[in-house]
Amino acid sequence: MGKLWGGRFKKSLDTDAAQFSYSIDVDRQLYTYDIAINAAHALALLEAEIISETEYTLIDRALAKIKYEMDHRLDDMIAGDEDIHSCIERLLINELGDLGKKIHTGKSRNDQVITDTRMAVKDHCQAIIAQLQSLLRSIYDQAEKHSTLIFPGFTHFQTAQPIVLGHHFLAYFEQFQRDVTRFQHCFNSADVCTLGSGALAGNNYGLNRRLVARELGFSNVSANSMDAVSDRDFMLEFLSASSILMTHLSRLSEELVLWSSPLIGFVTIGDEFTTGSSIMPQKKNPDIAELIRGKTGRVLSNFVGLQTTIKALPLTYNRDLQEDKTYFFDSARTVIDSIKCMAKMIPTLQFHADQIAASMEKGYILATDFADYLVKQGVPFRESHEITGQVVLFAESQNRQIESLTLEEFQQFSETIKDDVYQYLTLEAAVDAKNVVGGTARQQVAQQLKQIKETYKWSSNH
Numbered sequence: 001m002g003k004l005w006g007g008r009f010k011k012s013l014d015t016d017a018a019q020f021s022y023s024i025d026v027d028r029q030l031y032t033y034d035i036a037i038n039a040a041h042a043l044a045l046l047e048a049e050i051i052s053e054t055e056y057t058l059i060d061r062a063l064a065k066i067k068y069e070m071d072h073r074l075d076d077m078i079a080g081d082e083d084i085h086s087c088i089e090r091l092l093i094n095e096l097g098d099l100g101k102k103i104h105t106g107k108s109r110n111d112q113v114i115t116d117t118r119m120a121v122k123d124h125c126q127a128i129i130a131q132l133q134s135l136l137r138s139i140y141d142q143a144e145k146h147s148t149l150i151f152p153g154f155t156h157f158q159t160a161q162p163i164v165l166g167h168h169f170l171a172y173f174e175q176f177q178r179d180v181t182r183f184q185h186c187f188n189s190a191d192v193c194t195l196g197s198g199a200l201a202g203n204n205y206g207l208n209r210r211l212v213a214r215e216l217g218f219s220n221v222s223a224n225s226m227d228a229v230s231d232r233d234f235m236l237e238f239l240s241a242s243s244i245l246m247t248h249l250s251r252l253s254e255e256l257v258l259w260s261s262p263l264i265g266f267v268t269i270g271d272e273f274t275t276g277s278s279i280m281p282q283k284k285n286p287d288i289a290e291l292i293r294g295k296t297g298r299v300l301s302n303f304v305g306l307q308t309t310i311k312a313l314p315l316t317y318n319r320d321l322q323e324d325k326t327y328f329f330d331s332a333r334t335v336i337d338s339i340k341c342m343a344k345m346i347p348t349l350q351f352h353a354d355q356i357a358a359s360m361e362k363g364y365i366l367a368t369d370f371a372d373y374l375v376k377q378g379v380p381f382r383e384s385h386e387i388t389g390q391v392v393l394f395a396e397s398q399n400r401q402i403e404s405l406t407l408e409e410f411q412q413f414s415e416t417i418k419d420d421v422y423q424y425l426t427l428e429a430a431v432d433a434k435n436v437v438g439g440t441a442r443q444q445v446a447q448q449l450k451q452i453k454e455t456y457k458w459s460s461n462h
């Protein structure tokens with residue numbers, strides 16, 4: 001088939017080189033955007049009196065027909081084309097003959113491909129934000145359901161202080177809310193129309209760039225044609241935001257893997273999101289959580305890949321940049337699928353209150369609250385920390401918990417300890433004492449849940 005650029009060549013491209021360099025397998029995913037761009041460009045050509053009203057109508061109709069056909073049989077429409085831009089131009093010429101040959105006036109594949117990609121990034125940001133909303137909802141529902149269930153809080157994965165499970169879920173809620181903000185930011189970065197920048201220098205036809213931007217739903221027009229065709233920052237932002245989001249999903253997955261292990265037994269993940277072993281009949285493996293955790297590496301590597309590709313490129317367009325879309329589509333797909341699975345898996349979690357309670361009978365989870373009690377009695381914190389350490393050591397030597405020590409035993413360590421100490425040495429008292437904004441007190445968690453529900457205008461499920 002005829003190339004877009006054959007005129008100055010005597011020989012055709014080597015077949016291996018052709019296969020190596022063609023991007024149609026990836027950029028076919030841009031076909032709807034590319035057709036929209038051609039249509040908007042035709043309108044600008046009409047306005048600039050480069051094509052007539054009749055010609056514009058013919059082009060517009062032919063593009064609509066091509067779109068219809070591509071929607072139904074994309075594979076058949078692509079016939080050995082180098083990329084989606086060549087493909088659509090070839091199809092237009094097939095439809096319109098010489099008139100089709102006018103469509104590339106004042107545009108280049110360099111400004112075209114990046115405008116297509118910006119549209120794709122915008123759409124994917126919106127799709128991810130929509131998925132994140134359902135993830136946030138499923139996290140919120142678990143938080144609400146377990147807003148008073150006392151749960152061990154960890155640092156270094158060692159028993160630290162009691163919290164409520166709702167508070168733990170709301171910690172993830174915060175992370176995913178920040179992801180929403182990051183993707184909104186990516187959307188804004190991508191929301192700049194680059195068509196009209198030509199190959200690098202602009203175009204000779206005075207095309208109305210604002211008209212084109214409006215037609216394509218962009219809020220802004222790029223300010224520098226050289227930057228426009230070489231800038232991939234918005235894609236790096238997308239890949240970075242994707243990688244941060246996957247990191248959040250991965251940490252949550254890791255907790256589900258740990259919590260669902262029979263060694264810990266805090267939670268059972270629904271059968272729909274676990275698999276069995278081909279050899280060990282007792283196994284119920286958290287494969288989906290593991291895969292989400294595993295795919296995080298791949299999404300991070302996409303970010304690193306594109307950053308590395310761009311790092312030493314001179315202005316402006318270089319063919320290296322064609323690699324960008326592989327990274328983008330792979331991360332976008334992985335992120336969307338991962339969020340979808342996590343959002344559906346979370347409602348299947350069944351927590352086991354008995355196992356959770358039993359886990360807090362060891363590990364001296366109330367030690368810090370005991371130290372805080374001493375502070376209340378006027379002991380400076382550093383001293384109370386030391387005394388508490390000794391109390392823990394003593395309790396440990398007896399294989400007992402702090403709260404089971406008698407008053408006489410306590411008083412060997414500090415005279416200031418009175419029999420009101422036992423009121424402070426319960427899980428409930430320890431949790432509810434954290435009554436500060438952002439703290440785990442049940443009252444605070446209830447307040448946070450209420451605020452979220454109002455912000456998101458959610459009705460109750462329970």
Ligand code: ARG
Pocket residue numbers: 023027083109110113317319321322323
């Ligand atoms: N397939 C190319 C890409 O994705 C389109 C632009 C090609 N431009 C060029 N001058 N060869 O980047």
